[in-house]
Amino acid sequence: MSTQQVISFNYTLRNKAGEVLDQSPEGRPLEFLSGVGQIIEGLEERLVGMESGQKEEVIVRPEKGYGFRDEAQIDVVNIAQLPVDQVKVGDYFQAGQDRHSPIVRVVKVEGDNITLDANHPLAGEDLVFDVDVVGKREATEEELSHGHAHGAGGCCGGGGGGGCGCSGEEAPAEPAAEEGGCCGGGEQSQGQSGGGCGCSH
Template sequence: MTPQVVSFHYVLRDESGEVVDSSPREHPVVFLEGSGAIIDGLEKALRGMPVGAMRKVALAPEQAYGERDESLVRSVDRAALPVDEVKLGDMFQTGPDRHAPVVRVVGIEGDRVKLDANHPMAGQRLFFDVELTDRRAATAEEIDHGHVHGPGGHHHH
C-alpha cells in the first residue's frame, strides 16, 4: 500500500491539562507516514482516521518521547560551551548536523554546567486532541526522498 501524506491539527496538553503546544489554525502539520517526522504513538493513532475526524489520544512515555534516562545528564566545563553567557533553561545543539542532540542547561555550579540531553517531555504522558484535515497518496518522489513536497512540506530550490 502506498504511504499516505497526512495533514492534521493538534493541541497537546500535559498531565495537568495545561496546553503545551498546538498547530496554528492556518497551517496543519503535514507528514509522510513512516518517515519518523512525528512520534510513533501519534502516527499510529492517525493511521485509520477518516478526513474530518477528531480524536483524543493519550500516549504513555514509551509511545512518545521515552522515559527519562539519567545517563543523558552530565556536567561539563563552562568553557566547553559555545557561548559566553549561560543560564538555566538555555538549549544548545551538540553539533553542526541538524539531527545532533539538543541539550538543556539544568544546573550551574561554578565553572561546571549540568546539561540534560533528554527531551523536555521525556517521562511524561501526553494528551493530544487531533483533527485529521487531509489524506492523500504520497508521490513516488516523496516516498523516495522520505518527506512531503508542496504545500506544508519541503521545497527543493
C-alpha cells in the same frame, strides 16, 4: 491507498494536568509523510488509522512518545567546553558537530559548572493530543523518494518543527530560543524536538 500516506492534521497538545503545551497554528494544519519517522510513533499510529474529517483525543504513553527519563543523560561540564561565554538555564546546545548530534538543555548553572540534560523535556510524560484529521492522500513518487511531504508548510517544513514530531530538523549550534511547537520552531533533531507534538527523534 498506498502504504505511505500524506496526512494533514490540526492538534492541541496537553499534559495530564490539562495544560496546553503546544498547538498547530490556526489555519495551518501540519502535514507529514507516514512511515518515515517524522512524528512520534504513538501519534502516527493513531493518525494513520483515522479518516479525513475525524476528530479524536489521542493519548501517547512515554514508550511511544519521547521515552522515559534517563539520569545517565545528565552531565556536568565546564563552561569552557561550550561554544559561548555565558549561558542560562533553558538554553539549548548541540552536543557535537554532526547535524544528528543530540541536543542538550542547560538545567543548572553553578559558576563555571554547567549541568546539561539530554533527555527530551517531555520524556516520561503522557501526552494528550486533540487531533483533527484535515486530509489524507497517497504519497507521490517524488515525496517517497525525498522522504517527506511536499505541501504548504509540511510537518518538517515551513517553519514547523517544534513539537509535533519532525525528526529531521537541524538543531541550533548556539543556544536556541525556548523550544517550540509540535512540529515547529526549535526542534531538536533527535526527536527531542523542541516541543511537544511528536517530533520523533
